[in-house]
Amino acid sequence: MSLARLVRECNAQNLQESVQGGAHTNTGTAFIRAAMSFSLCRIRADLDCLNGISSKVTASPSDPFVVRVIVQPTRGIWEGGTFHFTLNFSDDYPYEGPKVRYTGPYRIFHPNIEGERDRKDWGVCLGLQLEWRPSYTIKDLVIYIELLFSHPVCEDPLPGVSKAAAQMLKDHPSEFRETARRWMRGEYC
Numbered sequence: 001m002s003l004a005r006l007v008r009e010c011n012a013q014n015l016q017e018s019v020q021g022g023a024h025t026n027t028g029t030a031f032i033r034a035a036m037s038f039s040l041c042r043i044r045a046d047l048d049c050l051n052g053i054s055s056k057v058t059a060s061p062s063d064p065f066v067v068r069v070i071v072q073p074t075r076g077i078w079e080g081g082t083f084h085f086t087l088n089f090s091d092d093y094p095y096e097g098p099k100v101r102y103t104g105p106y107r108i109f110h111p112n113i114e115g116e117r118d119r120k121d122w123g124v125c126l127g128l129q130l131e132w133r134p135s136y137t138i139k140d141l142v143i144y145i146e147l148l149f150s151h152p153v154c155e156d157p158l159p160g161v162s163k164a165a166a167q168m169l170k171d172h173p174s175e176f177r178e179t180a181r182r183w184m185r186g187e188y189c
Contacts, residue, residue: 039065055146066089084103108180111152111165125157127144
């Protein structure tokens with residue numbers, strides 16, 4: 001089933017439910033419900049079209065607007081690591097892109113992923129987020145996340161330790177690799 005057809009069916013179903021609600025259905029509430037349903041339909045459709053990626057992608061069982069991504073690079077600096085991300089969608093998806101967060105399981109030394117302080121989630125800088133278009137999909141986001149591990153972007157790092165990581169990667173690549181590998185082992189000094 002094409003995405004366009006799925007969206008039309010979801011919208012038609014929501015409209016029919018709104019009409020059947022009769023006088024009890026507020027037009028504004030029906031519109032919000034339809035918009036949320038459109039977003040959820042699009043998220044589901046995106047999740048059905050993930051062929052060609054190596055990461056594990058799953059919908060959160062407790063929140064339909066959250067998607068979890070697990071990246072396990074098979075080569076390069078972060079080879080052998082397991083890196084968890086969440087994609088937090090709003091009811092404006094696909095017109096507004098999701099917030100991408102790195103959730104561990106450990107801190108990371110990377111120009112485009114925050115790794116400072118002991119926390120449960122950190123920011124991620126994806127160029128795709130800055131130039132978001134409704135035609136982008138969850139698959140596009142996952143591919144960009146995977147690319148961060150094979151092609152980190154030093155030109156536009158996040159602040160703090162990410163900025164130091166970018167500078168080290170540019171100036172001293174072997175030292176960067178060694179530091180990144182140490183951080184993967186939990187050695188943050």
